Amino acid sequence: MSAATTRSRTPDRLCAEAVDLARAAAEEAAAPGVVGEHAGVLSEGDRVVTHFFECKEFGYRGWRWAVTVARASRAKIVTLDEVVLLPGPDALLAPEWVPWSERLRPGDMGPGDLLPTDAEDLRLEPGYSGEDEPAPSAAVSVEMADLAEAEDADVTAGPPSSLLTVPSRGSISAVAEELGMRRARVLSRYGLHVAADRWEEGFGAKTPMAQAAPAACVSCGFLVPIGGSLGQAFGVCANEFSPADGHVVSLTYGCGGHSEAAVMPKPPQPPPPVIDETRVDPFPLRPAQDSGSVPVTGDDETAELGHS
Secondary structure (H helix, E strand, C coil), rough: CCHHHHHCCCHHHHHHCHCCCCCCHHHCCCCCCCCCEEEEEEEEEEEEEEEEEEEECCCCCCEEEEEEEECCCCCCEEEEEEEEECCCCCCCCCCCCCCCCCCCCCCCCCCCCCCCCCCCHHHHHHEECCCCCCCCCCCCCCHHCCCCHHCCCCCCCCHHCCCCCCCCCHHHHHHHHHHCCCCCECHHHHHHHHHHHHHHCCCCCCCHHHHCCCHHHCCCCCCCEEECCHHEEEECCCCCCCCCCCEEEEECCCCCCCCCCCCCCCCCCCCCEEEEEEEECCCCCCCCCCCCCCCCCHHHHHHCCCCC
């Protein structure tokens, strides 16, 4: 170890004793009353020392005012270098900054918000515009184009802006539109897998609801099929009482609202009334005098009560 290294680790005596100079500089830079007790010194090099003072300002727990002082060679006057507020070992720090594209979560987008997609988004790939030959892995392949040519079909040329609103029947563009490929970008194979994994995690066979379901959605009458390759494993739930109503569900998902899980029996219908028309029940036109709850009294008795 060299002598210079030894001197740099040992604080300079005059610089270490300049506590009052350092405190005055910290109080001048900070708000009144936020500079606390002296928290030690640190040797930064030959005749360069940093004094630390506790910070009492709200919201800066564990932070320290760092005042660096220095002294020239063979000089007895200590001068001020800088005053900064630095976090200590136990300081309260803000979380690491994360780009907005990584902070965004499902459900964060509101009305009027715009979510731009990266030009190199792995979830998307170019669609078929009719200008270039489709990729070998695309739905509209070169083999399909050769088949259209063999059937004397017309291939529409030009960019999408110059294409007809409704492509002529039998053209490659018509087939591409039917397959949903006449867009600037479509889902790539990676995008399909990511969407399938996300839907399977939310409404798949491993969810607690599906584990307790009496049957799977593949046999439910409320399942609405979807097109495309994802339709082989997913559908849309149309049961308003199901927790997955309006959501894309896996065919292996299930809930207690399965259409065939429990069929309610028909309520019992009372028999129609039977009318016996072979006998006659006589009913008096006037009720009997002794049929009521009030006893029959004579005129003399009513006269005493004041009745007319």
